[in-house]
Amino acid sequence: MDAKYFPKNIEKKWQDHWHRERLFETRADPALKKFYLLEMFPYPSGRIHMGHVRNYTIGDVVARFLRMQGYNVLHPMGWDAFGMPAENAAIKAKTHPAKWTYDNIDYMRGQLQKLGFSYDWSREFATCDVSYYRWEQLFFLKMYERGLAYKGSAYVNWCGTCQTVLANEQVEGGACWRCDQPVVQKEMEQWFFKITAYVEELLDYTFKLPGWPERVLAMQQNWIGKSLGSEIIFPMESGGAGIKVFTTRADTLFGATFMSLAPEHPLVAEICRTAVQRDAIEAFVERAKQAQRSDRTADLLEKEGVFTGSYCINPMTQEKMPIYVANFVVMEYGTGAVMAVPAHDQRDFEFARKYGLPIKVVIKPEDLTGIPPAESLTEAYEEDGVLVDSGTFSGMTSARAREAITAALAGREQGRQTVQYRLRDWGISRQRYWGAPIPIIYCDQCGTVPVPEADLPVVLPTDVAMLPNGASPLPVCEAFNRTVCPQCAGPARRETDTMDTFVESSWYFARFACADYTAGPLDKERVDYWLPVDQYIGGIEHAVLHLLYSRFFVKVLRDMGYVDMDEPFLNLLTQGMVIKDGAKMSKSKGNVVDPDEMIEAYGADTVRLFCLFASPPERDLDWSEQGVEGSFRFLARVWRMVAENLDHLRAAPAYAGNGDLPADLLELHRKTHQTIKKVTEDIRDRFHFNTAIAAVMELVNQIYQTLENNGKSGESRRVLRKAVETVILCISPMVPHIAEELWRCLGHQESVMKMPWPAWSEQALKTEETLIVVQVNGKLRSRITVPSGATEEALRRAAVDDGKIQDFIGGKKVKKVVVVPNKLVNIVV
RNA sequence: GCCUGGGUGGUGGAAUAGGUAGACACAAGGGACUUAAAAUCCCUUGGAGCUCAGCUCCGUGCGAGUUCGAUUCUCGCCCCAGGCACCA
Known part of the structure; x- marks a missing residue:
């Protein structure tokens, strides 16, 4: 055994050994x-x-x-x-x-x-092995059968740098998670996994x-973004389908004075054809889309809108509501249309003030008498409260009114209770080469045809040349692309998108x-x-x-x-x-x-x-490089602990007695078992390896102390050997090479990894005397040593009789004495 | 704005059920060994003060509260990190 610790001499050796022994x-x-x-x-x-x-x-x-x-x-x-x-x-x-x-x-x-x-x-x-991704293609087919994989057209996140589509989850603050470049919205045909079916x-x-x-659970809940509310249909003044909105505040319906549509809302184009302000609207919609592209970072964007010239009807008040296109309404959430309640929504409030639209107060704080005049408002009142000026619903609390108003609308088929989620289906198409091919064939006659299971795998061709512009070579790879339709045997082409790599890791x-x-x-x-x-x-x-x-x-x-x-x-x-x-x-x-x-x-x-x-x-x-050196020093210290005492340690078996030992050996014996307990619990219950290591360091320090003060009697050799073996066993999961080497040096034939984890003895943890903290009025004043397991009465007496405590008590009257067995006594005067 | 974490010495961190705040280490300073250095070993190390073998006061982001006793529990605030966001 080397006198000094040279990791190079042992690490490769044991790695090879473990591998050989499987x-x-x-x-x-x-x-x-x-x-x-x-x-x-x-x-x-x-x-x-x-x-x-x-x-x-x-x-x-x-x-x-x-x-x-x-x-x-x-x-x-x-x-x-x-x-x-x-x-x-x-x-x-x-x-x-x-x-x-x-x-x-x-x-x-x-x-x-x-x-x-x-x-x-x-x-x-x-995951790029065919023997792996072939099964993923099978899963895709089974999901396709069940309608869990489908092709749809949607606005998707397009990263120009990566030349591919990204899932919502892969866009971070408007930028691509991989290359950090801005992502743009693009309408495209895409394959989706229907994650919303499991929402x-x-x-x-x-x-x-x-x-x-x-926090992980919170982040997922946040991402799923469930919100309970109502769907409400606002009839068009001119007749026709009406506008569907989602709101969590049905209680404010009587205060809805206008309607806001997202620029992408399909109705906008329709209204546009007939309305007088057609040009203005078209220009505005174009501008709004541009703005969203360049800068989605919210609150910088000034709230703007333009009147469409059309009106819808508030289903409760029957009043006419002008329909606006507004740049802050997004198509992706809810229905892309929002009933605007300026008195009770800050965005609508600002919008109404800007364009001179009516503001009607319908909710007041519960403790307020009288209705605050709309003209005096400086901001929207967004809290719940009591309904006013809301027909038969006046006087109800917001919570009750949400239900009552929704129920009344449902009776007329103008609304219902509903749930909205933020979560969208998972777009898995990637216009990339290095991924698992999506097993789909397009036939002019039969349309979209899944590859039959028997024809799997669809192997990603490897004899392709990468294109210098970074685009996928698959669409131009005829050998891959050109195929026959499994149904009609006519000429057909393969899907050239590959699957998102997050499918593999799923x-x-x-x-x-x-x-x-x-x-x-x-x-x-x-x-x-x-x-x-x-x-x-x-x-x-x-x-x-x-x-x-x-x-x-x-x-x-x-x-x-x-x-x-x-x-x-x-x-x-x-x-x-x-x-x-x-x-x-x-x-x-x-x-x-x-x-x-x-x-x-x-x-x-x-x-x-x-x-x-x-x-x-x-x-x-x-x-910290210095911290690394400290770690190395500790291992070197453990190494020397064995190397310098090898003959003594080898000459005796590990102590297995119950602690009938002289004082300093008893202390080491106890420390050994305390360490086992601490390390076991820290790893098992908390994964707190830092404190487990600290405990072993304490044991090593104590071993060194005992070595210094002790002769080499048979008994001390046995207790020391037990302590040393405990150190090795306890550190073996963390630093396996040095542990294995030291274990073998002590004469063991079997790997340290095959040893059972050490157990502590409750008996060994017991002490004859315990240190008790004595406080006066909650402040530490003295420490006393008493026999372990002393009764409360004995503790109380010992504490009060203590000289230092007497000084503090003086002549004062003892009001109360709190005794915590084996821990502390607090005297209140 | 909402949701999560977190805030302790010069530094990383400890205190697991409300009970000695600062374990263990790093850094720093002092000493031993050495011709010297490295390595190793030992000692000191939260702050302030005092009549300095010792003792007192203060101290876990800030302010209240509960309690015999709070880093720990409650309420209100400040700061830092992460997530979500014109979400209707």
Whole structure:
């Protein structure tokens, strides 16, 4: 054994050993309690970054810990391998996306292996493998059959830079999530997944996932955006269909004095044909659309509108309401038409004042007598209150009136109660090459025809040349494009859009249960055993995207009979970012720390240890080179602890007695068991590795102290050996290489990973004496030592009799004494 | 505006059920070993004050409250981060 700690001498050795012994490969075994631990798989961008290292280190600790606790642990890894960067890189480097991707995978797999992560590599796959995406095409066909995949025309988000459509979830503040360039609205034919068919269940379960962080659930609820309200039809003055609006404030209907339409509203064109202000309207609509394109960042935009010349009728007051086109009304939400109640909606108020439209007060605060005159208002009163000037509904509270007015309208078929969601269907068409082809054929005779299941997979052709302008080569690839219609055998063309890569990541976790299965997408027996994922770990950035899509997909797979679960991820841990100098690591800031360099300089164990020790997982981690050195120093100290005492430690078995020991050994014995308890609970209940490591550091410090003061009696050797072995076992999930090496140096033949997790003895935790804090009027005044388990009365007496306490009490009268057994006494005078 | 987190020493962080605020580490300062350096080991380290072996007061973003006792619970505010947003 080396006298000093050289990670290079041991890390590769043990990685190879574990791999040879196949220690991390698992099989389904109903006799064993299973645990499916999963970290979000990476996109093979070239090299792993510190965020990955942190994410996967956290997962690895839990996996190794649970194995030692006797669980049958599934801990797989794979590659989210389709996506745009491969195309861009291929164009730049004049290579092929497939080659670029698979090369990256090879390199990154090596990086993960160098970190000693305990993956079952036999289950590895990349989502760009035909053997994976072929099954995704099957799912698409089954969804098509059920009407869950459909083609529709809609205004979609178009990223000019990426030359593709984006889902709503993939637009962040008006910009593309990938390239951060502005997104424009474009009307296009698109394939959609009908996620809205599951909207209620998706929302429901956000209240039934206790193992998820509150904020992720809140973000999903927010995204789904359910709001209860009423649909109201306003008849046109000139007769005809009438205008349908959605409102959450049916109670304000008597105050609706005009109507606002979105510029894209179909009725606008209709009114336009007949109205006198046709030109003005057309110009306005064009301008409004332009404005939305260039700058959607809301409140900068001045509220503007133009009168259409037409009127509709308020179904309650029967009064004429002028119809305006307004730039702040969006087509995407509700019906694209809004009843304007200027007295009780701030936007309508500003609009009414600007264009001199009538303002009518119909709600007043409950504690107010009399109706505030509309002319005196400085802003809209948006709160609930009591109805006034509202016919038979006057005097009702807002809440009651919403129901009563809606019911009255329903009786006349002019309205009903309804629910609105913000969530839209998931647009999955991507006008990109490097993705899974959508298995659809277009025939002039038969129209849209799904590829028959027997003809799957539709293989993405690899012998294509990338186009220098970045557009997909598929539409110009005749070999792929030209085909025959499966129905009439006539000439036909293939769909050349590919699927959003979030489709792949929506079910990869299920495929890991049976990655070798060829008879279908999922082997039900194994999937039923392993899933759902017991613990999922990844970044918060997928709070809505990947985590919502996966939840939807699992419900679809369930309804198709592929899986038996309602939700894919039982428990979710979202780890914080890795930052340096107060900012996220990025090339532009020049603060990127390369994992390879860190491993080279300090070894994998040190890098892992620092990631765990610097902060608890859910918080951001501030990278500090000095902190890394501190972690290395600790491991070197542990190494020396063994190396310098190897002969003594090897000469005795670990102490297994019940604590009949001299004082300093008893103290070490107790500390040993305290540490086991602390580390076990910190990892198992909270994933707080930082405090677990701190506890082990304390134990190491105490071992050093005991070594200094103690002879080398047989008894002390045994107690020390127990303490040292406890250190090794406790750190083994976090720093597995050094733990394995030290464990073997102590003479063990079997891997430390095969040891059962240590158990603490309650007996060993007990102390003969306990330190009691004594307060006077809630302020700390003295500490006394009493026999453990002393009665309240004894504690009270000991506290009052204490000399220092006597000084504080003086002659004053003791009003009350609060006694907390084994903790504290508080004397109130 | 709404919804989530969060605010503790010079720094990262700890205090898990309302009960010793600052565990563990980093940095800094001092010392030991050494011809010297590195490595290692030991000590000090929230602030202010005092009659300085010790003791007192203050201190967990700010202000109230509940309590014998509040970093922890309640109410009101301030600041920071993230998410959503002319959402009707």
